[in-house]
Amino acid sequence: MNIRDVAKKAKVSTATVSRVMSGVNIVKPETAERVRKAINALSYVPNLSARTLSKGRSHLFGVVISDITNPFFPDLIYTFNELAEQHKYRAVFANTNYSPARMELCIHSLLEQKVEGIAIMTSEMSPNSILMIAERGIPMVFLNEPGPQKNLTNVVVDYKSGMEQAIDHIVGLGHKRIAFIGGPQDLRSAVLRQSIFLKALKEKGIKLDKRRLTSGNHRVDGGYAAMQRLLEQNPRPTAVMTSNDLTAIGAISAIYEAGLQVPRDISVVGFDDIEMSRAYNPALTTVRLSRVDIATRAFFSLYDACNGAGTTVSKRKVKGAADKMVPTQLILRKSTAAPTS
């Protein structure tokens, strides 16, 4: 079942069938109708490989993520996918599983598929792969990449603002013994969050006792273990800032397990505002980082690069997206309160 069968059935040439399907060029309405009837009658579905090969365009974007299981990503994927669909693109996803070696495979697979743009939403990197993309002139977009190079754009998150809001909140409540649980120290985004936190703290003239600076793994168990360590201290911290929500949730588990309560005994602040933060018990005070924003900026960055800056509507959107950082914002919920001296 191919375009020739349809052409035969509709008594036209394959060229005409093609024209009817793509909707461009002029086809006499009656002819078009006949073709459409034939398509339905045969329940014909065009072959995407053939079309891609022939046109030399895939209308496909690749998105590289670390791990679909990480609650940070589904929202991102959802939004990206939605936008792609709205703009007649498709999106394919590739998991690196946090491994640069696997990232290389991911990129290779995306290149095989002739994607027209690649969004790299991970921290781990394979410089070699990046090179391969670059030398093909394929547009790329990164997340918080430090040194922006030519030929690629960069979605950058305004971590600082959110961190400052969180610090102001904690300090405003009267906390003095503040701890920080960071993420894995080989994860660039985690290191970035930590350093920005420390810097913001310093700028406010507050100094953090080194013993209160520890780290987990950005998962629940890591937060749990880190908090257990903090709880052994005497005096123990009265407020804990964390590098992501899963860490915060792990920390809260540890606090309850030690017979203490949040926020009565210890206040906890998360980062990311994943779906679960609102539903958690107690609902987590956290810094919201909009995955919808990130996905939107990433998508339009690629879309714009592929479809010339000439367009009007998309142009405006992208311009807006490129101008500003992705904002972050403190969301006050139930996991913070004044210390009960």
Place this chain on the structure above:
Amino acid sequence: MNIRDVAKKAKVSTATVSRVMSGVNIVKPETAERVRKAINALSYVPNLSARTLSKGRSHLFGVVISDITNPFFPDLIYTFNELAEQHKYRAVFANTNYSPARMELCIHSLLEQKVEGIAIMTSEMSPNSILMIAERGIPMVFLNEPGPQKNLTNVVVDYKSGMEQAIDHIVGLGHKRIAFIGGPQDLRSAVLRQSIFLKALKEKGIKLDKRRLTSGNHRVDGGYAAMQRLLEQNPRPTAVMTSNDLTAIGAISAIYEAGLQVPRDISVVGFDDIEMSRAYNPALTTVRLSRVDIATRAFFSLYDACNGAGTTVSKRKVKGAADKMVPTQLILRKSTAAPTS
């Protein structure tokens, strides 16, 4: 940059390059080496569309899901993807957003991509689409589809066993006033869970007061609202069984918000055992439904259908998968306890 460039550079024909890449047929080692050098030198990546078109095989499976944002799916996708990779397949995902109309689009897209098999892991259905798949002879696998038709397999979950374990646990603790919060009544899987729960209850000679049977939407807010309604009753239930974990989490929020505690005042049991259940506060007693199992069975069901039942290893695995239902199992954690009369 295509196979001809490589051939020219290595001073061989395109046929030889192709043979080197696919690894089949005999190529003189030195020639192969020369070709490999050329491939690297040019950093050539083959064009998948051309390959697919030429071979007439896509090595691609499609997976239809409702919504990537639903925590039920990421695990499923992860596992499916992993298995696909291990078996030299790729997997593409399509979101229906719970809409049969969109499902039609999803299927159309998968057919365009010439997928070799389709796993339909959603409840919503578009009979028309199913027909299109069937008439192409493409293997399908469903999740808990009630009437198994020919030409498709069905992964079925043993809801009953898990429900019975949960009921035994609750009843064994001494609970008399048991409530149930179901899912959306237009979602087949939710209706199934509910009816199996009621049936299991009846079989044990326990009867449920109709007023204690209510439903949410399988999301946190629905569980919250449903629980609020239950809390207005006098006497209120002492144990609540729910149709999924998100519902249970919503219910717990409502209970705490009413100034009560879990499990002291009310016990809550979830269903699914999503990642968050373990980390929730209190950790949720729930019925585990292994997404890994589901994905594994779904994958091998398609894989086997596509690669003849003749293979040995896969055959064994698939046979095992097809024989048994996906088991469910009660996981005891902290959200259940004996009622404090």
Place this chain on the structure above:
DNA sequence: AGCCTATATGCAATCGCTCCCACTTGCCAA
């Protein structure tokens, strides 16, 4: 020397579609 086989490689048709170009037809102006 002549023949045969096994091994290694090349030629070219093919997959299903798109799109350039050429062609037909009908209409209007010159």
Place this chain on the structure above:
DNA sequence: TTGGCAAGTGGGAGCGATTGCATATAGGCT
């Protein structure tokens, strides 16, 4: 009448790979 133009359609090359078949070469055997 004729030329020119626009609208509608068809022919067929080409996209980049795979693969059946033909061919070339080397070595072994009689």
